[in-house]
Amino acid sequence: MSAGWFRRRFLPGDPLPAPRPPGPRASPVPYRRPRFLRGSGSSPGPADASRRPDARPVRSPARGRSLPWNAGYAEIINAEKSEFNEDQAACGKLCIRQSEFGAEDDQEWLTLCPQEFLTGHYWALFDGHGGPAAAILAANTLHSCLRRQLEAVVEGLVATQPPMHLSGRCVCPSDPQFVEEKGIRTEDLVIGALESAFQECDEVIGRELEASGQVGGCTALVAVSLQGKLYVANAGDSRAILVRRDEVRVLSSEFTPETERQRIQQLAFVYPELLAGEFTRLEFPRRLKGDDLGQKVLFRDHHMSGWSYKRVEKADLKYPLIHGQGRQARLLGTLAVSRGLGDHQLRVLDTNIQLKPFLLSVPQVTVLDVDQLELQEEDVVVMATDGLWDVLSNEQVAWLVRSFLPGNREDPHRFSELAKMLIHSTQRKDGPTGEGQVSYDDISVFVIPLHGQDRGSSGH
Numbered sequence: 444m445s446a447g448w449f450r451r452r453f454l455p456g457d458p459l460p461a462p463r464p465p466g467p468r469a470s471p472v473p474y475r476r477p478r479f480l481r482g483s484g485s486s487p488g489p490a491d492a493s494r495r496p497d498a499r500p501v502r503s504p505a506r507g508r509s510l511p512w513n514a515g516y517a518e519i520i521n522a523e524k525s526e527f528n529e530d531q532a533a534c535g536k537l538c539i540r541q542s543e544f545g546a547e548d549d550q551e552w553l554t555l556c557p558q559e560f561l562t563g564h565y566w567a568l569f570d571g572h573g574g575p576a577a578a579i580l581a582a583n584t585l586h587s588c589l590r591r592q593l594e595a596v597v598e599g600l601v602a603t604q605p606p607m608h609l610s611g612r613c614v615c616p617s618d619p620q621f622v623e624e625k626g627i628r629t630e631d632l633v634i635g636a637l638e639s640a641f642q643e644c645d646e647v648i649g650r651e652l653e654a655s656g657q658v659g660g661c662t663a664l665v666a667v668s669l670q671g672k673l674y675v676a677n678a679g680d681s682r683a684i685l686v687r688r689d690e691v692r693v694l695s696s697e698f699t700p701e702t703e704r705q706r707i708q709q710l711a712f713v714y715p716e717l718l719a720g721e722f723t724r725l726e727f728p729r730r731l732k733g734d735d736l737g738q739k740v741l742f743r744d745h746h747m748s749g750w751s752y753k754r755v756e757k758a759d760l761k762y763p764l765i766h767g768q769g770r771q772a773r774l775l776g777t778l779a780v781s782r783g784l785g786d787h788q789l790r791v792l793d794t795n796i797q798l799k800p801f802l803l804s805v806p807q808v809t810v811l812d813v814d815q816l817e818l819q820e821e822d823v824v825v826m827a828t829d830g831l832w833d834v835l836s837n838e839q840v841a842w843l844v845r846s847f848l849p850g851n852r853e854d855p856h857r858f859s860e861l862a863k864m865l866i867h868s869t870q871r872k873d874g875p876t877g878e879g880q881v882s883y884d885d886i887s888v889f890v891i892p893l894h895g896q897d898r899g900s901s902g903h
Contacts, residue, residue: 529572530570530571531571537565537667566667567664568828569784574658584648585641585644589636591640593669604627607621648785652788666824666826673810673893681697682831684824691838695809699772700772700779708725717796721761721762740753775801777791787799816893818893823858825888834868858891
């Protein structure tokens with residue numbers, strides 16, 4: 444089997460959806476290729492990459508090229524919200540060598556490493572906003588950050604139990620007992636490496652965008668297969684699900700101003716100067732009006748999961764820190780996500796109020812023990828940016844997967860075709876939702892088959 448990807452724009456004669464007004468999450472900005480991508484350092488893209496803003500800085504596999512897990516990939520550019528595609532992706536083999544932290548060369552990361560000590564596989568989706576620059580940088584950088592972080596702990600990864608001292612030195616005879624009492628496992632080292640890699644990548648993006656005069660940010664959804672486990676790290680509102688014959692399991696949580704309300708309100712409570720006197724941190728069911736002054740209305744603060752009542756004061760009439768509901772919720776009236784990479788220069792319109800202090804680059808990591816699953820041929824992981832989930836539910840995606848794969852077992856490109864079909868399903872008013880919904884967002888999808896991989900082969 445082989446993996447494939449495709450990119451499609453609307454062609455002449457295709458019906459175009461009516462463009463939605465560009466929102467704060469996708470404000471078009473003039474594109475200039477970041478300085479980081481103009482140099483001779485990191486993974487070069489296609490020959491014409493310097494002339495095509497949507498060119499892949501990290502090579503994606505073309506149809507017919509073998510991948511370890513034969514992941515099907517498809518991407519579509521279907522919206523008028525931005526001049527260039529803001530979705531980026533990367534995938535390939537992770538080659539982790541036994542070396543000191545920081546020691547690395549510029550060897551192309553998608554090729555086999557002759558000195559490999561531990562191997563894994565990597566898939567990543569980046570959904571940009573405010574332009575494609577941050578997503579391009581993330582696609583070109585995050586895998587290198589992750590490899591460095593894993594190489595820094597590789598000796599602990601192959602140990603039965605992570606040692607207290609990486610060198611193996613035993614200062615205290617009870618060190619193994621202390622590690623065991625803390626419940627520290629090998630997978631915790633991988634989780635820590637992912638968290639540190641996201642943080643490092645965010646710092647790189649901040650420096651490079653500032654140096655090149657660019658702005659923007661992106662969400663990041665990453666899957667890593669290592670030592671019989673699949674690690675799904677998410678910072679943003681993309682989503683990954685496991686689809687099996689009789690099960691749908693969500694592998695990631697979305698991070699929006701609404702889902703992280705209490706964390707954001709707590710930050711505004713501790714550091715009220717972040718709001719510059721322009722916003723109220725309190726949440727109300729709706730935006731308060733002058734007529735509400737003196738009335739007792741429903742509200743909640745950072746310490747509350749429930750609701751209470753308070754008498755409305757003049758300060759409560761300020762614009763809410765978090766306003767809107769569901770997909771319409773916005774942080775400081777500007778951003779629809781609360782975690783991601785970049786956005787270091789993002790400010791509230793016509794103010795000097797920064798959003799970065801409220802944003803986290805640290806992902807939530809979910810671990811799927813693949814070796815413990817009784818895998819079937821149609822068991823897959825579907826990773827997609829939010830444009831897919833705006834239109835299709837987890838159950839609808841699972842239904843499409845189960846309907847498509849059994850009848851296409853002889854097609855070596857069936858996972859790529861499934862990814863295409865999922866995206867096309869968001870473009871038809873007579874699609875599986877039956878509600879006439881059409882996605883106006885950029886959409887990228889990975890379909891990763893779990894069956895047939897060499898189980899346990901990711902060891903050293």
